[in-house]
Amino acid sequence: MKQPPDEWLHHAKEPCLLPLGGAGEIGANFYLYTYQGSWIAVDCGQGFLNDAPGGTGTTVPSLDALIDLGIQLDALVITHAHEDHIGALPHLWSRLNCPLYATPFAQHLIRDRLDNRQTWPAMHQVVAGQSYRIGMFEVEWIPVTHSIPEAFGLAIKAGDRLIYHTGDWKIDPSPGVGHGLATSRLQALGREGVDVVVGDSTNAPVAGHSVSEQQVAQGLAKTIQPLEHRVVVSCFASNIARLAALGKVAQQSQRFVTLLGRSMWRLYHAGKACGYLNDFPNPISPRDAGFLPRHEQLWICTGSQGEPEAALSRLATGLHPSLELEAGDHVLLSAKTIPGNELAVERLINALLRLKVDLITSRNALIHASGHPCQEELALLYDWLKPKRLVPVHGEFRHQQAHAQLAMRKGIECQIVSDGELMQLAPTLQRLGEVPHGRWLVDGHRLLAPDSALLDQRRQLAEQGLLQVRIGPGDTVKIQAPGLSLDLATLHQWLQTQLQSGTPANPSRLKVQLERWCWQQWGKRPLILVDLIPNE
The missing domain is CATH 3.60.15.10 (Ribonuclease Z/Hydroxyacylglutathione hydrolase-like)
Structure with a gap:
């Protein structure tokens, strides 16, 4: 056009x-x-x-x-x-x-x-x-x-x-x-x-017709109040009405609220500043939450879309710095999967189920709109x-x-x-x-730009790895290959043979030879850096 x-x-x-x-x-x-x-x-x-x-x-x-x-x-x-x-x-x-x-x-x-x-x-x-x-x-x-x-x-x-x-x-x-x-x-x-x-x-x-937030608030109360162990709810931090509803559920079920995730805290403070969470119970810190009986805990956390660095993913993989999930805990995913995040959410669900938690989603309870x-x-x-x-x-x-x-x-x-x-x-x-x-x-x-050469190099690093060769005085060779599982001894021997051929080392030509050799020997195309250190 x-x-x-x-x-x-x-x-x-x-x-x-x-x-x-x-x-x-x-x-x-x-x-x-x-x-x-x-x-x-x-x-x-x-x-x-x-x-x-x-x-x-x-x-x-x-x-x-x-x-x-x-x-x-x-x-x-x-x-x-x-x-x-x-x-x-x-x-x-x-x-x-x-x-x-x-x-x-x-x-x-x-x-x-x-x-x-x-x-x-x-x-x-x-x-x-x-x-x-x-x-x-x-x-x-x-x-x-x-x-x-x-x-x-x-x-x-x-x-x-x-x-x-x-x-x-x-x-x-x-x-x-x-x-x-x-x-x-x-x-x-x-x-x-x-x-x-x-x-x-x-x-x-x-x-x-879409479901009202008031119906979701009632569904959350009906779902959470009978639960016996720790309750963890993951939702969009920006849904202030959902936060307000969970605060009321916590008070009604005599649980203490803990907020997990930077964006959850950021939206909580914004909601308080603008007068939308005036009745929300004061959250307790993650460190203090760990000392409470399980039935008195309600954690509200980020990560419903399977983001690897978000709070719920850290809990699911045992990488959270302060808290951990236990078998029998109740985890509620109070959010819809955004198109494009399906695989990440599936990974999250599998990780949670391996911990033997009780997973509740909007498919089996009215907990999202x-x-x-x-x-x-x-x-x-x-x-x-x-x-x-x-x-x-x-x-x-x-x-x-x-x-x-x-x-x-x-x-x-x-x-x-x-x-x-x-x-x-x-x-x-x-x-x-x-x-x-x-x-x-x-x-x-x-x-x-998504098609920039810098991003192409990063994709190559992520998929193929990095091979760095440094040739010092006397044709000494030092090889570094972080992230690559390769037979470096064979590569070292091949390099020594090339350097002993009598032809002066040329970084550009050697890089081309290395690219061809790596593909023929290993089936890999790593990002290759060749450094020639001159005699002092």
Whole structure:
């Protein structure tokens, strides 16, 4: 697909959408809107690369399109504080160099991740229901319910066009903490006339209606109260309502709460600071928890997605520095497996079962609810909004397709968009072209392209190992091969034969010979380093 015409990139007479993350994939949500030369971005989240060197790597959306096309954002607006919507900010916000608009809870978590030694662009706190003029846009934050406090949809006005960007949402009459869904305001938007919805597709293939957090709270209480031994619950740390429910269950069952995992503590402090966990019992330290009787312990920990460094994986493998699981302990996985994490979760489950714990999941108990709308909720939203058009995002293609099919059955015009595609939103949906897009891999404080030579070297190190040969004065040879199980004596003898041939040692030529020899003798292609130490 060709690059969009310059007039649409810099002087669009109709509002356009340019997703640079989150369209056709799970995570890294980063949606750009343009109108009459003005640009805003909605969310700036992180994603994951499952084939990164050493395992799963954190990724952020590439900004190549903005750099190459000279796009300067008027603002970055945040719908809610999940990592797939704000996690890229510590890496990208200074490069975007634009003001940020967010709610108090999101601002607390964003500031917690920023390097205080750097100077950051301005941050503005938004109030629900108020409209903010940003460039050629007018943006209103509409309260919705989701699996985190202070989640919002966005009513975006561009001239006489009205766009509703759903963010992540569901219809939950009892969300546990935070505000409810602004049903009357959504119905009012429908009466005003919604031109297009840019909407969450995560659960579009799922029939029915999502479960309320209040039902989950009741299910957790019913499941945990009869249990006789130690209880360990792993859930998403950002689900403050789930934390609040577990705090009440702990009090009702006369158990002491212990929090495990850095992100669990970070979200706990954010919830307390914003007034969402005022009644939560004071957690006791892991060291103190070990001295309590098993039936008085309730551990809440990170790691429901099988992350190898998270608290639950450390417990499952016996690597936690302070605590250990025992046979008969009750472990509850109060979370859904995110697509892409299936193998990691299976490894975690197998490790737990080897410890002979009692494993409880959402398959056999009501201990988890999705934060995204199923088909009945999507249909109800469209009855309220009465949109002319839909662009399904926030999901893989199968999710987008199911979302589009549902909307078309209601007579709504639909187009599926992918990352990098500029989509005209009115008076009809039309693809205008494609811009550079992709992911950057987070490497400490640096960002790398996934196809960089450095990452290729790391993959080679991880899969094939490293062979280092140092040739000193008098043709002495020293070989190091960390991570390789090789016959180094045979290699040493072969090298001595090559050096005694009378031809002066040439590092480049010797490297090529070593690559050929390693493949012929061992079936390996290690990363080879040859050092020639000259005579003093």
